[in-house]
Structures are given as C-alpha cells and as structure tokens.
Amino acid sequence: MGRRPTALVTGVTGQDGSFLAEQLLADGWRVVGVQRRSASPNPWRIAHLGDRLERASADLLDLGSLLSVIQQVRPDHVYNLAAQSFVPTSWEQPLLTGEVTALGAARVLEAVRLGWPQARVYQAGSSEMFGLARGSAQNEQTPFHPRSPYGVAKVYAHHLAVNYRESHGLFVVGGILFNHESERRGEEFVTRKISRAAARIKLGLQQHLQLGAMDVRRDWGFAGDYTRAMRLMLEQDEPQDLVIATGQDWSVQDFAERAFAELGLRWQDHVRHDPGLLRPAEIQRLCGDASEARRRLGWAPEIDFDGLVRRMVRADLAREGR
Ligand code: NAP
Numbered sequence: 604m605g606r607r608p609t610a611l612v613t614g615v616t617g618q619d620g621s622f623l624a625e626q627l628l629a630d631g632w633r634v635v636g637v638q639r640r641s642a643s644p645n646p647w648r649i650a651h652l653g654d655r656l657e658r659a660s661a662d663l664l665d666l667g668s669l670l671s672v673i674q675q676v677r678p679d680h681v682y683n684l685a686a687q688s689f690v691p692t693s694w695e696q697p698l699l700t701g702e703v704t705a706l707g708a709a710r711v712l713e714a715v716r717l718g719w720p721q722a723r724v725y726q727a728g729s730s731e732m733f734g735l736a737r738g739s740a741q742n743e744q745t746p747f748h749p750r751s752p753y754g755v756a757k758v759y760a761h762h763l764a765v766n767y768r769e770s771h772g773l774f775v776v777g778g779i780l781f782n783h784e785s786e787r788r789g790e791e792f793v794t795r796k797i798s799r800a801a802a803r804i805k806l807g808l809q810q811h812l813q814l815g816a817m818d819v820r821r822d823w824g825f826a827g828d829y830t831r832a833m834r835l836m837l838e839q840d841e842p843q844d845l846v847i848a849t850g851q852d853w854s855v856q857d858f859a860e861r862a863f864a865e866l867g868l869r870w871q872d873h874v875r876h877d878p879g880l881l882r883p884a885e886i887q888r889l890c891g892d893a894s895e896a897r898r899r900l901g902w903a904p905e906i907d908f909d910g911l912v913r914r915m916v917r918a919d920l921a922r923e924g925r
Contacts, residue, residue: 610682680837726776733889743846781824850892865913
C-alpha cells in the first residue's frame with residue numbers, strides 16, 4: 604500500500620483545526636494534530652475523532668519541538684492554524700500575542716525550511732490585517748492597516764510567509780480569511796457569546812447579555828466552508844494568497860436579532876450595552892471580495908448567514924438543555 608497523503612495541523616484543538624482534521628480524515632488523509640502541553644487538557648472539539656487523529660506534542664513557542672515533529676511526520680501539507688486568536692486579549696497580552704501569532708508562524712516556517720522543505724504550508728491570515736480598510740470590499744490588493752496587536756502579528760506572519768516563498772522557494776500560501784464561526788467557536792467570541800446566551804435565556808439559565816459595540820459590521824461565514832478553502836489553496840499548481848469571504852456584511856445587532864428570534868425572543872428585552880467591552884481601536888466594517896478564490900479554486904460558501912446563526916443557536920440550545 605502506498606503512503607497516505609499526510610497533513611500536520613497546528614491548532615488542531617481549535618475551531619478550524621477540528622473541522623479541517625475531520626474533512627481530511629474523511630478523504631483518507633493521515634492527519635497529525637499538534638497539541639501543546641496543558642495542565643487542564645480539554646480537547647472537546649476533536650474528542651469524536653478518537654484514534655483516527657494522531658497527536659504530536661509541540662508548542663509554537665519552541666522551535667525544537669516543531670522541528671522534531673516535522674522531521675518525524677514528513678507531511679505533505681502543514682496547516683499553521685495555531686495562534687493567540689482573540690483580538691481583545693491581544694491588547695491585554697500584546698507580547699504573548701506577538702510570540703505565538705507572529706513569531707510562532709516564523710518558527711513553523713523555519714521548522715519546515717530546516718526539516719522538510721518539500722511540505723506545502725498554509726498560514727492562517729485574517730481580515731483583521733486590513734483593519735482600517737479602504738474601499739467597500741477588501742481583496743488581495745487592499746493594503747493592510749491592522750488595528751490591534753493581533754492584526755499586527757498576523758501581518759508579520761503573512762509577510763514572512765510570502766518572504767519564505769520568495770526567498771527560500773517554499774510552497775507557502777497565506778489565506779486571508781474573514782470571520783468564520785460555528786457551534787465550535789470559542790465562547791468568548793461575540794457570535795458564540797450571543798448564540799449561547801440566547802439559548803441560556805430561553806432555558807431560564809440567564810437573564811441578560813452584555814455586549815459592546817452593536818453596530819460594527821463583519822463578513823461572517825461558516826468555519827467548515829472556510830477550512831475546505833484552506834486545503835484547495837494548498838492544491839493549487841502555484842502558491843497564491845487568497846481572500847476567503849462571503850461578500851456580505853452584517854452587524855452584531857443583525858446577529859443578535861436573528862439568534863433571539865430563532866428562539867421566539869426579542870433581543871431588545873435581554874441585551875444590555877456595556878461600554879467596558881468597547882475596543883481601544885475598533886474596526887467599523889469588514890467585507891471581503893473572494894472573487895479570485897471563486898475563479899481559481901471554484902470555492903463558494905455553502906452555508907449563508909441565516910443558516911449559520913440557526914445552526915449555532917440550535918447547537919447551543921441542545922448543549923445547554925442537557
Ligand atoms: P482558535 O479556536 O482560537 O484555536 C487556536 C488554536 O491555537 C488552539 O488549538 C490553541 O491550542 C492553539 N495554540 C495557541 N497557542 C499555542 C501555542 N503556543 N502552541 C501551540 N498551539 C497553540 O482559533 P480558530 O478560530 O480555529 O482559528 C484558526 C486560525 O485562523 C488562527 O490562527 C486564527 O487567528 C485564524 N483566523 C481565524 C478566523 C476566524 O474567524 N475563526 C479568521 C481569520 C483567521 P489550545 O487549545 O491549547 O489553546
């Protein structure tokens with residue numbers, strides 16, 4: 604039997620890592636997920652994958668650990684999804700965010716260059732790199748103007764990925780992904796915070812939900828659609844950085860309105876404004892233009908905004924009802 608195509612996924616315990624691992628395993632790939640050591644490991648997003656998902660211990664802060672895993676696994680694809688990924692935390696812990704989200708990506712690239720340079724590498728970039736963006740929709744030509752230490756760290760990682768492609772000839776792509784959500788999203792992120800609170804309010808477990816800015820607009824897609832795009836990006840003939848987005852933007856209020864309405868509730872009766880949750884520097888609106896990805900990859904999202912909100916609320920209702 605020939606060698607199965609092999610993927611190494613950092614951040615496998617996160618939202619995107621779990622969807623990506625699931626999809627690759629379903630298509631017959633060998634998947635090795637990088638997990639860092641934790642005193643309280645709780646990999647609930649990947650528990651259902653059992654032994655089919657292999658685990659390797661490494662940390663983005665430790666080049667040696669990454670190098671040794673890459674040399675052992677010799678992957679065809681490396682997906683660098685690990686990051687300190689929560690924007691508000693990046694103001695509280697800007698140096699840690701830089702160490703993990705920026706220099707961590709540098710360590711992954713170095714480990715590939717030194718240990719197994721034939722691997723194709725996906726670097727998880729973000730629409731937060733656009734920040735104070737110009738134009739009505741952002742595409743691959745839009746200049747970056749990040750507005751948080753997280754955005755700045757992602758810009759560094761993205762430019763370094765491009766640089767490793769240009770200076771070392773590695774097959775590296777930078778995905779510029781707009782917000783994507785699911786029932787596996789971390790509870791601190793605003794969409795999941797809303798879907799979970801709406802479910803808990805419906806069940807009488809909580810009365811109110813505190814939110815910061817309600818009028819900021821984001822282009823929200825479904826995480827499983829976006830992880831499909833990551834793999835397609837590594838299967839291109841030539842490496843190219845691409846924007847992945849739905850092309851439609853919605854406000855936080857739109858999300859809350861739909862989430863509460865799904866349960867027969869009015870958001871106005873339960874949402875309280877908390878100025879303490881406002882960001883030091885906000886991004887008012889982000890909306891992506893993924894026409895290049897549609898053209899080159901044939902990629903299109905399958906789940907729309909209403910479907911996404913419904914899916915998240917129903918999952919939280921089932922979870923909280925247990
Ligand atoms: P997530 O749920 O926050 O997952 C982050 C992952 O990184 C977790 O598995 C975490 O492990 C791991 N990690 C953190 N620090 C680490 C370290 N020092 N060493 C090794 N692993 C470490 O993020 P996500 O939503 O899946 O996003 C995946 C990637 O895409 C991230 O890089 C994110 O910044 C980027 N991105 C996300 C979005 C979005 O809307 N979701 C949009 C654009 C870009 P633990 O479980 O141990 O904490």
